[in-house]
Every structure is written in structure tokens, then in C-alpha cells.
């Protein structure tokens with residue numbers, strides 16, 4: 001396994017990029033720790049594949065370097081990087097049996113037959129295809145073929161990194177959960193460095209130790225699922241992660257207080273804010289009140305989503321969301337909201353700022 005260093009990395013598909021907007025991947029400096037599982041998460045077109053292709057060697061970046069364990073591999077071809085890749089759609093040899101498909105990368109490396117047999121059996125069990133190892137891949141469903149692709153990616157224990165590009169797209173929902181759990185187990189058993197590209201927050205949050213959130217060609221935050229939930233570094237992270245996403249309130253800030261929709265709110269810390277200022281509060285941290293002591297709000301509708309209810313409210317013409325836990329009453333005369341202090345984040349020009357005295361976010 002390898003540590004992956006992205007040093008001053010950026011990429012433009014244009015021959016002579018002039019401004020930052022010309023870069024599909026904006027400058028990035030980061031060490032990805034040996035043996036960690038990362039998810040690259042973001043909406044379509046944000047630059048996930050561009051970054052993955054640079055790491056895998058399909059694309060040479062227009063700026064900066066990629067290092068595997070301090071060895072510069074920026075221009076090295078994919079074959080020389082000792083990585084395993086699983087793509088969105090299955091890549092399977094139809095005329096070979098499932099066993100032969102799984103054994104292929106091991107045979108290529110000249111591994112002895114007994115060791116190949118052991119590893120193929122193990123991976124066959126992991127992807128739940130033990131009973132089908134000796135049948136031809138031709139005629140299998142797309143779902144089954146993708147399981148073979150995943151198995152082939154996971155069968156080698158000596159790779160520098162395992163790269164997955166939206167690998168569960170064609171897998172049925174039940175099996176998705178199963179395979180994600182298997183991948184996580186594989187990670188804890190073998191400690192592979194894994195990079196998993198997805199636009200699905202559930203996949204990212206359940207799979208990864210660290211989630212790399214990308215927006216508009218930029219890495220906006222790298223953090224644990226808990227960090228992304230509690231302290232979103234950018235308004236995009238707040239909005240993209242969580243269901244519903246974080247509420248944003250335009251605010252004017254003066255020290256420890258903010259003015260939102262004409263109401264003064266205590267922030268629980270002192271802030272110095274210049275620029276477009278917003279308060280971000282996740283729906284889990286909005287409290288409903290009926291005594292007028294808070295920001296004026298009226299209920300528009302209540303959605304029952306099973307384990308809890310989502311209360312949609314109007315605050316000064318903007319819709320915001322609150323979550324009412326199971327069993328928690330929602331008063332029909334609700335007329336205001338307040339914030340749980342631990343759920344308040346302050347943003348200037350979309351980036352989170354810390355309260356004075358708060359540690360680095």
C-alpha cells in the first residue's frame with residue numbers, strides 16, 4: 001500500500017489556461033494517508049474523474065506532481081503504478097469462467113497455483129459467487145458481472161491503491177449495501193489505500209474513513225463523516241451532505257450576535273465577519289417555538305419520512321427545514337425558531353469561519 005501525495009496539482013483541458021476558471025481541477029496539495037479509505041464525493045462535473053484519472057495515470061496533469069510513497073509517478077503509465085481499478089460498468093472476459101476472470105491479475109503476475117486458488121476462493125466468497133466459480137461469465141447479469149469486476153479489483157493484496165469509479169451503479173440496491181459492507185471489511189482486514197468515486201452521499205459516508213468533497217473543480221473539505229456533518233467547511237458541504245441539507249440564513253454579525261430576519265440571535269461565540277455573511281444550521285439543530293421568542297417562522301407543511309418528520313417552514317420568504325424526532329410533538333401554533341448553539345456555523349463568502357478562540361476547523 002502507498003501514501004499518495006498530490007503536490008501543487010491542477011489540471012486544465014485547455015492548451016493555454018489563463019484564469020482559475022479554465023481549470024477542471026483547481027490547485028490541490030494533500031497527502032492521502034497509507035491504508036486509509038477515501039471517498040471522492042461531488043455532483044456531476046465537479047472534477048472527480050479528472051482527479052481519479054490523474055492518480056491512475058490515464059491523464060497527465062497540466063501542473064504539479066503525484067507521488068506514491070514519495071516516488072514521482074506523474075508521467076508513469078497506469079501499468080507501472082501497481083494499482084487495481086474498478087469502473088462503473090463491468091469489464092469481464094465472457095469466454096472465461098468466473099474463476100479464470102478472478103485469477104487473471106494473479107496469473108499475470110506469475111503467482112503460484114495454490115496461492116491463486118486460495119485467493120480466488122476467498123474473493124469468490126466475498127462477492128457471494130462461490131457456487132458459480134466454474135461457469136462461464138457469458139450470460140451472467142450485469143449485476144453479477146460487476147461483482148466479478150469488483151472481485152478482480154480486490155483479489156491482489158499487494159497493490160499500491162485500489163481505485164473505484166462509481167462501481168455500484170449497476171448493482172441492485174440490496175446487493176449495494178452488501179458489497180459496500182464487504183469493501184469496508186476488506187479494507188479493515190487488509191488496510192488497502194482505497195479511493196472510491198461517487199456522487200452518492202450514503203455510499204461515501206458509509207464506505208470512507210475520510211470523505212473528499214469536491215465542488216466546481218475544487219476540494220472544499222476532507223474530513224470524517226462526523227466532521228462534515230458538524231463543521232461543514234463550505235456551504236456546499238452543508239447543502240450536499242445531510243437530508244435535508246443545512247439551512248442557510250443571511251445575517252449581519254456583530255461580535256457574539258447575529259441579526260437574522262430582523263431578530264437578534266446569540267451565536268455562542270465571537271466572530272469577525274466581513275463579506276457575504278450567512279449562518280448555517282442543520283435541520284437537526286433547529287428548535288420550534290410557540291411563544292414568539294425567536295426568529296419568526298410559519299409552518300408550510302410536514303413530511304413524515306418514517307423515522308422522523310421534516311418540518312418545512314417559511315422564514316422571511318425563504319423555505320427552511322427542521323427535523324422533529326420520532327415522538328416529538330410539532331405544535332400547530334409554532335411561530336418561531338431558535339438554534340441549538342452547538343449546531344451554529346458562520347460562513348463568509350461561503351467558507352466557514354471560526355469563532356475567536358476556537359481551534360482550527
Ligand SMILES: Nc1ncnc2c1ncn2[C@@H]1O[C@H](COP(=O)(O)OP(=O)(O)OP(=O)(O)O)[C@@H](O)[C@H]1O
Pocket residue numbers: 013024042043044045046047048049050051199
Ligand atoms: N476530456 C475532456 N476534455 C475537456 N473537458 C473535459 C474533459 N473531461 C472532463 N472535462 C470537463 O472537466 C470538468 C470536470 O469533469 P469530470 O469528468 O472530472 O467531473 P466528474 O465529477 O467526474 O463528473 P461525472 O460524475 O459526471 O463523471 C467538467 O466541466 C467536464 O466537462
